[in-house]
Structures are given as structure tokens and as C-alpha cells.
Amino acid sequence: MKFNRLAKLVSLASSGIVALSAPSYAVESNEESVERIEVTGSRLKRVDMEGASPVTTITAEELAKSGFATVGDALRSSNLNAFGSWGGGSNNGWGSQATVQLKGASAFHTLTLLDGKRMAKSPVMDGGAANINTIPMAAVERIEILTDGASAIYGTDAIAGVVNIILKKDFEGVQLDARMDRPTQEGGDSSNLSFTGGLNSDKGHLVFTFEHYESQKILQKDRWYTQPFVQEGGDPSDYQDWVNISPTGRVLTQGGAGGWVYSTPFSNSDKSCADVYGDAFIGSLDDSDYPGDTLCAYDYTQAAATSVGQTRNNTLLHYTYELSDSIELTARAYWAANETQDVSAPVPASISIPNGLPAYTTAEGLDLVELVADPNAGMNFRFDTAGDRVAEHHDNIFDYLLALDGTTDFMDWDIAVNYNKYDNYTWGTGYQLKGATTDLVGEWDDESNSFVGWDPRDPNSEMPAGATANYDKRMSASYLDISGGAAFELFELPGGDANMYIGGSYREESLDSKVSALAEAGQIVGGNGGSGGEGERDVMAAYFEFAMPVMDNLELNLAGRYDDYSDFGGTFNPQVSVRYNIIEPLLIRASWGTGFRAPTLSDLYQGTSEGFGYMKNYLNCYDQGESIDNCDRWDYGPTRTGGNVDLKPEESESYNLGIVWDITESVNVSVDYWSLETTNLIDSLGASEIIKTQAKLWEAADAAGVARPDVSTVYPGTEISRLGNGKIDYVVSQKLNVGLSEREGIDVKVGAGFESEFGDFKFGLGWSYFLKYKSSYSEAGVQVISDDEAGREDTPAHRVNLTADYLLGDHSISYYGNFIGSQESWDVIEGSWDPDAGETADDGTLYEIDSVMYHNLTYTYTLPWSNSFSLGVTNLTDEEPKFDYNGTYEGNLYDIRGRTYWAGFRQSF
Template sequence: MLNTKVTKAVRIALALGAASSAAFAANAVAAEGAEKVERIEVTGSRIKRVDMEGASPVEVITTADFENQGRVSVAEALQSVTSNSFGSVAPSSGNSGQSQSTVSLLGAGAGRTLVLVDGKRLGGSPSLNAGGANLSSIPMAAVERIEILKDGASAIYGSDAIAGVINVILKKDFEGAAFDIQVGRPEADGGETKQMSLSFGVSSDKGNITFVYDHQERRAIFDRDRDYTKATWEDKNGDGVISLGDETTGISVFGATVVDSKGNHHASPKCNELKNTVPGFVGILDQGTGNGGIGNGEVCGYAFADVSANMASTKRDSIMTSLAYELTDDIELYARGMFSRNDSFGRYAPAAAPWANMSADNEHNPLDETAKGKFRWYQLGNRDGEVTDYQQDYLLGLKGMFGDTAEWEVSYHKARLDYRTAGRYYLSYAGLAYNAQENIDMGSEQGINNMRATTYVESQSDLDHFFAGLGFEFGELPGGMISHYVGGEYFEEVLDSKFDAQSDAKLVGGNAGASGMGERDVTALFYEVAFPILDNLIVSAAYRYDDYSDFGSVGNPSVKLEYRPFDDLLVRGSYSEGFRAPTLKELYGAESEGSPTTTDYVACKNGLPAGASEDQVREAYLNCPQSAYNELRKSNENLGAEESTYINLGVVYSGFEDVAIKVDYFELEIDNVISLITIQDLVHIENGNKLDEVYAKFPEVKLSRAANGAIEGYSHTQYANGSFMSRKGFDIDLSYNLDTSFGEFKFKKVTTLLTEVGEDVYFSGPMSDQKGAPDQPDWRSQLSVNYSADSFSVNWTTDIIAGTHESDVVQVDSTGNPYIVYSGDVPTYVTHNLNVKYFTESYGTFTVGARNLFDKGVLLDSKGKWIDDAMYNAGHIGRELFAGYSISF
């Protein structure tokens, strides 16, 4: 927090200034009289250059790398990248994003990693509130390579390019025809994969046309098919009762449970009957130490994991076609169309929904008073969630040259994402009330039909993007001509989510969400310049100004330096400022419901005897269980932009034969972070006796507690600026090629090491270094070994994720200041992938292999609970054998 922007700017200037005294041997300059070397555009700069390596580190993943690692999709390929090991999302059953896959460089969040396709912004997913890109929309077979910029780039690309940029480069000049098919089968049930693609391309001296069709499938994985997720209940401590929070897996309080006016819980008198007659009910459970602050008493539990899907099934069909044609010697027309449909299926247990105002004479109510019920509406059947994502992406442009050096480009880009979600067999509160009014038996066919509700959501996001740019050389320095790039962009964003009327009116149980819409337009101007100060020194700078129609305007600069003391050594550095605009959902979204999992430390602390020691408090916090509580989430029209700074200093050395070494140090700091003030935040703030301060600043926020102190009813949460985030560390990339008489070996080791993971302890609270915290490993590394000889190749990939702490709790010292206490250890996680290929000249290529070759299992905590995190997804799928065939004509 002490490092202000001015301080950091001075520091980077001093570092770059000291480095500039070294000589720079420009190997990119052609010798006098030689043919001019072709220049290329690399992610992170619009000025074309000769070398891939420049002032900012760019990791390149080629199609061959995908194949060698045995990755099934673009999403899975990117989720294995070491800098994306701290928070990306994979398809999961049971939430609005079950069809989504995202990338989150440095764990900064999907909305802080910009995703481009051929240098143009990918449309934001409406399921992610247009605040992140869905990688599932990109056809794997259409990808030529992926460039990962590990630097801030808002001065070049605008919003979201805070933690880095993913630029997916599609095939454009494919010639001939190709067919590829692959199937995969895990040894455990579920998760089977199928993949098939067709590619065609024709070329002439004037241009080319490329067409790609890609089909991918992965079947669902059900909770019952894994020992660690299937429903279990056992008296582990031998006290004669089973505690819901401590001694069960996949069991919910929402079975047939009644809550009295003080917040205490009671099992329905019919619980044992339900256990004997209705599948899923497990009988009466004690709350014990697992009460989660929800009061004393017993509950009637329900085993939702007997029927629920843990990982959603996905089926994707994608088409990409591209065209390039020379209209004249100096003008080229280019166009691209990309279409995809993604179908996803998830199954959940029958609706778990409150039963308000249960009458005193209700057969499930053991009390002599009107009460609330937490019920599993088993009569309605299992809920099925069916998601269909339609995505269209069009690009049309012209580019050309005039004079000796000037290049220009104009383009129009249109993206429309249309997502539709249907949910079957939810609870209609109107139907429930009608049954009660008309005295209709809830278990009868008529009663069930009255209570069944089908939810439906239509979510669209639209992006209309106009671009114009001009690159030219003007002015000369001792090192050569000064390169310039100037341009502008205009784009419009629209987000529109429409829920069915009953869900909007909050008359559907077991469902959450609300309709909302918003739109904005953005005008941007940008300028970039590269100064060849000497033959051995290049300094570049950029500035971009974005004017948003809703929250205001933002200007972001960057400065970079690259130089070579000698031919084999590149030393580079950069300083950039960036921003993330608030999403339309965060600004204008309608109030929506949620049920976040929260640990009520206040209730656990209040349950201790007076004068409890610090060790007793810590123990109570460590054993304080989680529970789901109801909230109403509000948007905030007064949000401003997040602001960031990114510093990078690195070296690239290739002085050893067939060896390349890259080491980059980075610092990322983000102020005014937009986040939801969660129920968990409010619990921490209450524990520090600072709720009144938050209420005064955010009057819409409220933590709702019952008379007995338990969190009850609906708490109110809201999006707000005010948090802080930082990331510091190293990216290390080592490669070595070895030619022998019996084949060629290629070794590559990429590591991302975090030395600081700065996060607020709670919203706008003190900052804490949370590296090594749960879900925040210090480092991740990937080792790949490739051996090839004649018509045979073997590829071995090892993914390593550093160990972390198992759990963390927030405690408060005697002065009311919170701090985090970590406990337990999660071991280092290592998985291996093997891929063997055999090439024939006439009959194509045959592939066999195994993902997670040694069947590395999932990670369990000290209580035997599954650590559910996308980082460890390989263990959840298990060892997966696959075979493939491809042929080109």
C-alpha cells in the first residue's frame, strides 16, 4: 500500500535508466543491401516487429503443443497454463455458469484477463454478466496458436487487460483437407469425451478461404459415482448421534426441518416415515458442532448427492470460416465468421426451498406455533438444468499500405451471445398456496402439477465494435526510423437477461436470479511509438484514452524498454497502468437472490463460555462449520473503474547452444477493486465491531439475524469499490533441444512463482499476504518432454501445483483488528499425461495416450472432505485413456 504510482514510476525509470547504459546489438536489422525482413504483430503492441521476444513476455502455445499435451479443448489447454492456476472456472453442475470455462491469470479474476480472438475483443459471456469470456465458444480445431501476454495492456487494448491478455490466433491460410477424431474414457464412471473435426482450405495467388468444423463432448460426472462426493452419514466419534456438519457428506438440512421463532431447528414428526418410504431421506440428525450458527436441535436430513451431477455434461458444435483476398496490390479484404452451439446438462436434487408460515396444525410441524420449514420438495422430482449457448462472431475488414512504410486497417466486429437456460421441476409458491387454500393433497397428481414450476432465462450480450488504425514511420534516430501507431475504436455493449415472470417475482423455490439489462458505448483513442534510441536500445510508449457513456473516462499510459548487451541477451522492462470498467450487471442489474456458503464466526464465538482463552477462540473458529444463508444482491450505479499498475523486469538468454532461458519479475497492484460485500464480509466486520461504519457508507447493506443471534431471513449485499489486490512474483521459462543419433529430445519447463498474493482480509479491510492460503498455491510448474524419431513421437507432460494450507480463519485481536490464522497442509499435487503418436505417409497419424497417467486422486482435507477446486480437476476425472486418428490431404 506504501507503493504509490509515483514511487513505482520512479523505481521503474531508475531501473530502465541504469540498464540503458548497456549496448544493444540489433539482430532484427537486416544487413545493408539485404532483403527486408518481414515484420509481425505480437500481442501487447500494435507496432510490427521482427522478433517474437520484445519488451513484454509472451508465452506461445501452438497447435502441436495442444496435441502433445492431450488437451481436449481451448479451455483445458489454458487451464493447464501455470499463470492460470489460481482461479479459473471449469463447467460444473448446479449454477448459472455450468456451461462456462474461463481463464484467470494470476488468480486476479476472469474479468481482469482480456481474451482476444485475432486481436479483437471476444464478446463477454452473459452468464458471467459480460464480465468475462467463455472459452467454450472457441473451436479447438480452428486455433493456430495462443499468445499469452504476461503484462498489463490497457494502454493498448483498454478495459480488462489488467493481469494479462489471451490472444487466440485462428487458422487463416490452411490449404487442403484434414480430419481428426479422438475418444477418451476415464476408468471411473462419467466424464467420457469425444472430439471430431474437419478442416478445408483453398488458396490462390490472390487469397485463401479456410473452413473448420469442430465437435466436442464430455459426459457428466454424478456425485454418487465418487466415494468422496456420494452421500454418507456415520457416527464417527461414537457419541450415539450423527452430526450434520461434522459426520455427513452430501446431506442437507433441507429435508423436513422446522425452525421455531427463536431460530432453533426441529425434525418433522414424519421424518422416520419419510426415511422408510421416500428415497433420499436419511432420518433425524443432530446438529452438534456442525450447527453453523443455525440454532440448537435436530434436523431431518436429505441426501441430495444421491442424484445430483457434480460436473455438467457439455456438447459443443462450432464452425469457423475465414477469407482473405487481395483487391489490389496494396489493399486486402479479410473476413471471418465463427458460430457455436454449446449444450449443457446438469441434474440437481429436488428443490430445497423454505416453507414460510407453516401452520401450527401442519403434520410436519411439531410446535404449537406458526413456524418456518426447510423442506425438500421431493414430490416434484429431480431438477434438471438444460443450458443452450448460441454464439455468433463476425469480422469484416480492409487493410493495406501506402508509401514506403505506412500500413492502415479498418474493421467492423460483431459478436452476439444468446444463452438460454431451462430448469424443470422447481417449486411454485403460488401453486403451494393454491393447494393450501383449496385443501388439495400435495402428494396427489393435481397437487404436484400445481406446485411444479419450469424456470426459463434468456440472456443476451451484444458487442458492436468499429476499429481504425494507422502505422507508419516518421523521424529518425541513431538506431533507425521511429515507428508510430495511431488509431481509434468505438464499441457498444448491451446486456439483457430476462427471467420468467414467476422467478422475477420470487415465487419460485430452489431458484435464484432476476432480470436485468444495461447498455453503454465507448469511444477510445490510442497512440503508440517506438524510439530506436541507438542501434542497441529501443524505448516505446503508449497512451490510450477511453470515454464510457456510463461511469466516465479513463486514461492509461505505458512505457517499455528492450535492449541487448550482446546478441544472445535481451533485457526488458515495462511499466503500465490499467483499468477494469464495472460490468453492466454490477452497475444496473436487478436485485437477485443467492445462497452463499458462510462461516458464522460470531455465533461460534458467542457460544463459548465467558472469559474463553485465545486458544479456545481459535479452536472454536477452526471448527466453526459453514452453512448456506439467503441474500439479496444489489447492483450499484455509482461504481467507478478499478485502477491498476503493472511492472515487469526480465531477461532472455540464448547464449548456450539449443538452450533458452527467460526470467521475468512482475508486480501487479489493483486499487478500488469492485467486489460484492458478502455475508461473510459482514460477519468479519461484525466480529471487529465495525458494522455501523459499513452501514453508514453503504445504507443498502444489512446482515439479518434472528432473536437467538443466528443468521436468518434475507441479508442485503451490494457491489462496491474499495478492496485492494496485489500479485508479485516470477515467471521462469526454460527450454532445451537435444539432437542425438537416435532421435530429437525437446525439454521445456515453465514455472509461475508468487512471492505475494495480496488480498483484503474482508471487504475494504486490512491487506494480508495470502500466498499459500487455500486455493492460492505459491507456485505452479509444468514440465514437458518430447521425443521424436522418424515416424514416431512420445510426449510427456507433468503438471505440478504447490501445496497450500488446508484452512484459514479470521480472528480479531484485543484492539479489534482482524488477522488470518492458517492451519493444516494440502500436499503438492502432481499429475502426468502421456501421448504417443505414430505417423504414416499414406494412412494418417495414430495417437494413444493417458491423461492423469498414474490416476492421481483428489485432495481431501483433514476431515475427509473433498477439496473442490478446478485446479485439481484431473483427480476428479481420474485416469483417462484416449485414442485418436488424423489424416491430411
């Protein structure tokens, strides 16, 4: 087949890194036959790289030049990852995970592919997203990022876009890579070693890659901003003026008989909490919010980690073989094994001591304060005597692909079978068995006139065994996908042949996510990340693409896909796109489509779990004739949550309008406006919202003189149980389709490159600007659209990547910049408004979180023996996170490793 010759530029700079795929357009020629290629966002092979939907390409070379050691770090620094994403922080169930979130949407709205096939979903994230920590840098040939909805092509999850990791297939020879990273601050050291080998024959090609990566954890005490400190101008004796400490250290909590006072467990004026209980304890402190209360606070940063320690091993085997002149076999096997150590401070817990504790002086001279007997009497106790909480996460992924691609005189066809399985096991130690400590507390013995057994107030009284417990989890997700289709020419149009692809797929999914029985029953204190439930389903899909070159410079594309799920039904999603070359170097493109995200198996089938917390008792306020809106009655109780088999898919509608211009042969620019609206977002409601909605329903019904409706008529599946005195017994919540969001933005890419007698230069810019970001929240049963949050706290309106490369002979220098824009806080600066002048807080000045610019530099020297040596520094200026009004920061956005020097070596044979 002969096709028009494509005139296109090579990518000039990295985006997203800022990798710029240069525009391409048709040029008259009848003499050359150009190979068709498949680009992310279409199953039809084409001769043009720049299509009707924006695709950013990041090559392996550009990944290396950016200075990042892992694929996850590189993707999360991209301007396209606008609001940042999870990178594997500590003290949570997601410690081993990392995600990418295009357009600031949920990680569940970005589809991640390996060579165009779905990457294994992580059961740790309830089977809703891929863990990009499992991708070996050494195996990557390039990454293609589609920033357009693509459910018409790929089905579920492609609401905000697609990240397609293209693996190495044509490598020949042997290559060894080694790298060491050393931050100038404590913690975060990392190193990786990889081996890549490739063999060619007349009929086949084999590529093998192995990579080993290690990183050390960063403790909270290793950074000043996560250490305890007193706010500027604050009172060091007041707990409320401290940052990064916990009130759960050693505190007696008197019940009603004791006047509800909180107090330090001892009264010796010459002793501090550190003198009695150890260096991690602070005080005794007062509490200005509750005058008269005192406490021993706890410095949890001495033990808790901010980031986890990890060891990763990844192996990839990719084989292609020509069965005949027209049929090619592809076989791929991928294995990843990650071990992650997540260290948290000892459990903060509460001990119920209804019998109270007497006042007496210990043999060591410690004067213990009385705890008055009362059903609500107890003690807030940090179980440092039981050691730190340590969760060891073990992730194992197996991914197998077997595919056939063929060509006949009238069509190209393909069929593939892909199976992947993701297993996670977590072994957690140092947790507490709920309620067990109450039975361990001793009592006063009148006969011996002494305290017998364990006294939690006394540091010299040893806690007996029986209070500690493990928090163990086992999770597994598997996917079997069989797909195939055919592409063929239909008829001839003025611009060329109209082409069509018709395909179908069958997919089986399963999720089995369980925690230990005691944890499932809510009997383990200090754990996190509960059961995701278990379930299975199958999905059948049929899809098509239709490309019509209406004229030489105008192409219309139609696509559609119908997915039928065994557990909630079917959904059809169309897409229309067009590309038009006004003149040869100037391209206009536009697209419209709908998308969806199917409820995860966990969303549907998660078992009931119970979590305790405070909830506002609006019903009690209404019963007492008080205003519902001004209610200030709080209860403490359980909320029971679980899956919902009646969930519908989340839905989206997206638009894209862009222009691509080759200004000269060495300078190009693209500007794309996009809009994304999502509805039916799946979320769980808080207990207070459910209670308030019920109170409002009662109020309206009583005013109308009709029967009081139940809250389940507004929020299906919810329930409120009350005790005889009006207190909340428990609340039942479940996942519902209750949210929506509206987003608009502009993505700009600029690339330039030129050669000179002084060397070769390349420059790139990637800028993502949010025009609008609104989301909904529930208020008394009504969905309320928020104000525009673009540019507000944690949602920066501006993200920019800059790149510059200089090459002279065997020497190259690369620069990578990552800019995160300033954000306006929701907090009004204290003292910025004058009440004496009649001003209110609305007249005050909002606090602004500063912008930040990270700088990476890389120098590479190519040696004459097929090897090279690289030196680099990331975060050259040692930028720290930018802090909100309360002194905390958004971990998804900012770097905590600080300035990091690294050295790398590559040897090829």
C-alpha cells in the same frame, strides 16, 4: 524497406502448456529484407518475436501433444493460470462456461482475443469475461499469452494479461480429425470430430473449419469423495460427523410452542428413514450441535452432477483476398452453438405450516410425530417427489469481421469492423413455487377422524399439483467495434527508424439479461443465476504506440490510450517498456503501465433482486448494551442487491522486469518478475458487514455526543430497515468500489532441444511462483489488508508445467506434466495444541493440503498415406483432488475425471 536481420530460435517446448518463445535480438545485416509480424501486446509490426513484454506462444501441435481435447482444458492447466479457473461445474448458473485467470486474478481481468479482436463476452458472466468453452480446437493455429498489463494497447479488462487465440488462415487441403476419450471411472466420456478445408488462389485464400464435441456428465455418486461418508473416527448416528449429505431431507421444525425442536417426522423405532422415504434418505440421525434434535438427512449425490454434459458445434470461415498489390481484404465468420445439461438434486425447501399437524398412525402403520401449531412451525422437505432440477443451457455466438489492410510508400494502415453477439437461453424444470406448498398441506377432519389432503410427513400421501415451477432465463450481449489506424516511420535513430502507430476505435455494447417474472421476484425456490439487468453504452478510444531503437541493442517503447465511456467517463492509461541486449544472446526487458476494467453493464444497471439468508443483528446487540464485537444475535431475512450507476472503473498498476538468455543455440531461459496492484475493485457487501458498520457508527456518535450518521455515508446506497421489535426487516446492498489486491510473482521458462542419431529431443519447463498475494476485506467500514495468502488454501504458490518430446522417424512420444503446489490451510489440526500446558489454538499445527502432479502421455505414429494415429492417457497415475481439512476440494484447481485413455486419428488430403 530493409531491416536488420533477426536471429532467433524456434520454440523449443510448450509452456502452459510450456510453449517457449525463444529470445531474439538484432544482428548486423544490410542484405536481407525481413517480414514484419504483429505480436500480442503491440499494434506495431516488428521483426523481433521477443519483445519488452513477456509473451508465451502455444502452437496447435503443442496443444495436441499436451493430451487435452479442448482449448479450455489446455489453458486452465497452464502454470500461468496460477490459482485455477472455472471449468463448467454443475449446480450453478455458470454450468456452460469456462474461463482463464492469469496471475490468479479475476476472470474479468484477463482479456481474450480472437485474432487480436475482442472475443464475445458471455452474458452468463454478466458480460465480464469470454467463455473459452466456445473455441474450437481444430480452428486454432496458435495461442499467444501476454502476461503483462495491456490496457494502453487494448483498453479495458487487460489488467492481468491477454490471451490471443490466432486462428488458421493459410491451411490448404482437407483434414479430418477424430478423437475419443474414455475415463477409467464412471462418467466424463467425450468425443470430438472436426473437418478443416483450405483453398488457395492467386489472389485469395479460404479456410473453413467445423468441429463437433460431446461430453457426458459426472455424477457426484460416481466419485467416492463426493459420496456421503462418515469422517474418520466419527459417529455414524451424528449428523455433524457426516460429509456430503444435506440436513434438508424430512425434518419437522417446531416453533416456539413446540420448544424449537427439530425432529424426524415418524417415531417407529423399527424403521429407518430409508425404509420410509427411500434409499436416498439417511437416518434417523442425532445432531450433536443441538442435543435432542433428530432428522432424516438426504443423500443429494444420488442425483446431483459434479460436471455438466455438453454438446458443442463450432463453425469458422476465414477469407483473405488481395484487392490490389497494396490492399488486402479479410472476412471472417464464426458461429458456436453449445447445449449444456446441468442436473441438480431435488429442491431443498422449507414448508411453513402454522396450523401444525396432528400425531396419528397411518394405514401403513407409520406413527407420525405431532407438529405443534405455531407461526414458526414448519417442515424442511426435500422435493424428490417432484423430480430432479434440470437446467438446459443453450449458448449461441455469432462473430463477424470485415477488415482492410493496406500499404503505401509512407505508411501501413488498417480498418476493421467487428460485430459479435452472444445469446444464452436456460430452460429450467423441477423447481418450486415459493409459498405454494403451504396452501397444499391438508388438515385433520374431525368428522371422518382422518387426515384429509396432503400430509408431507407421509410418503404415501401424494403431493397435489401446483408446487412446481420453471426457472427460465434469457440473456444476450452484443458488441460492435469499428477501429483503424496507421503505422509510419518518424525519423532515424542510431538503432534504426523510429516508428509510430496512431489509431482510434468506436464500440457499442449492450446487455439484456432477464429471468422469468416469478424468479425475478424471488418466488422460485432452488434456482440460481439471477438477472444481469439491461443497459447499453458506447465507447470511443484514441491510442498510440511509439517504438524508438535508441541504439542497435536498445529499444524504448511508449504507449498510451484514452477511453471515453458514455456511462462513467474517461480514463487514460500509459505504458513504458524497454528491451536491452547486453550481448547478442542476453536480453533484459522491463515495463510499467496502468490498467483498468470498466464496470460491466450488469455492474451498473442490474435490477434489484432479493435473496434470503442469516445476518448478525449487531444493532440489536448495541441496543441491549451488549458488545458489538461479541454479538451473537442472528436474524433471517432478505438482502436486496442491484447495480450501481455511480461505479468507477477498477484500476491497476503493473511492473515487469525480466531477462532472456540464449545459453546455446539449443537452450534458452527467461525469468520475469512481475508486480500487480489493483484498486477500486467492484464487490457487493454482505448484510452483516453493513449492519456492523451501522452499529459502530452509532457507538462512535453516541460516545461523541453527536447525531447518529447513516451507514450510507460509509457505504453509499446501502440501507437497513428494522421492525418495531428491533429485528432486521431487510438490508439493501449494491455493488461498490471497495476492494484492492497486491500480487507479486516470478515466471520462469526453460527450453532445450537437440538432435541425435537416436532421434530428436525437446524439453520445456514453465514455473510460476507467487511471492505475495494480499487482498482487502471490509471490517466495520474499514478496508483491511489480509495477511499474505500466497501458498495458503486454494492459492498455491507454485505451479509448474513440464514437457518432453521425442521424435524418431514416423514415431513421436510426448510427455506433459502439471504440478500444483501444496497449500497451508487456515485450519488448526485438532489435538495439535495442549491447553493444559497453557497453549492456545495459535500454538497448534496448521493442516497442509498436499501437492499433486498430473502426468499426460501421447504417442503418435505418422502413416504413409497423409494420416496419423495417436494414443494417449491423461492423468496417468489417476490422481484425485487434494482435500482440505473438512474433506472438500477446490474444483477450479483439480481434475475429477481421473485417468483417461484416448485415441485420435487424422487424415489429410
